[in-house]
Amino acid sequence: xxxxxxxxxxxxxxxxxxxxxxxxxxxxxxxxxxxxxxxxxxxxxxxxxxxxxxxxxxxxxxxxxxxxxxxxxxxxxxxxxxxxxxxxxxxxxxxxxxxxxxxxxxxxxxxxxxxxxxxxxxxxxxxxxxxxxxxxxxxxxxxxxxxxxxxxxxxxxxxxxxxxxxxxxxxxxxxxxxxxxxxxxxxxxxxxxxxxxxxxxxxxxxxxxxxxxxxxxxxxxxxx
Numbered sequence: 540x541x542x543x544x545x546x547x548x549x550x551x552x553x554x555x556x557x558x559x560x561x562x563x564x565x566x567x568x569x570x571x572x573x574x575x576x577x578x579x580x581x582x583x584x585x586x587x588x589x590x591x592x593x594x595x596x597x598x599x600x601x602x603x604x605x606x607x608x609x610x611x612x613x614x615x616x617x618x619x620x621x622x623x624x625x626x627x628x629x630x631x632x633x634x635x636x637x638x639x640x641x642x643x644x645x646x647x648x649x650x651x652x653x654x655x656x657x658x659x660x661x662x663x664x665x666x667x668x669x670x671x672x673x674x675x676x677x678x679x680x681x682x683x684x685x686x687x688x689x690x691x692x693x694x695x696x697x698x699x700x701x702x703x704x705x706x707x708x709x710x711x712x713x714x715x716x717x718x719x720x721x722x723x724x725x726x727x728x729x730x731x732x733x734x735x736x737x738x739x740x741x742x743x744x745x746x747x748x749x750x751x752x753x754x755x756x757x758x759x760x761x762x763x
Contacts, residue, residue: 659758739753
């Protein structure tokens with residue numbers, strides 16, 4: 540298959556961004572992304588286009604006649620209710636509004652912490668090793684088949700942008716499971732067309748700011 544054909548590259552990037560690929564096809568495509576900056580840019584364009592579909596619509600004022608129509612349908616008997624029952628009507632409306640506000644607030648809090656991007660990092664022989672989910676302020680990592688390392692070593696997670704320069708995202712938690720907190724500079728990388736990689740480093744991480752040991756796992760970060 541000629542992966543340099545423009546129409547094929549666009550189709551593959553679209554299928555990956557939408558989530559139509561099989562697991563085997565996704566792994567092959569993620570390997571291509573690591574070596575092809577133009578393909579990563581093509582994927583980023585699709586992800587940005589799809590992300591625009593989830594943007595909130597601007598608020599529009601509701602015409603007064605619509606509210607009157609809703610009220611008439613919900614409580615048509617209000618015209619026949621004695622004046623002394625207005626307090627109870629007001630109480631019911633207030634309770635309903637409070638319930639709606641609570642539901643919306645909980646929904647916002649829940650969605651704010653939802654994972655936005657994910658990656659499955661693979662070994663050199665294409666075995667899933669580590670799952671990474673990117674939230675707003677942190678990465679959640681979960682080991683799948685991590686190799687056992689010596690006590691005097693650490694696993695360090697790197698972001699590899701389109702220019703190919705690795706940028707450290709921090710050390711993996713002991714055992715590979717937990718959170719990796721992100722600073723402002725690291726958070727700015729998430730959402731861009733980047734690959735993730737894990738290298739074996741001395742205890743405490745690379746002393747040079749760049750990977751010094753072998754790269755054990757790698758994979759592309761994709762929008763959910």
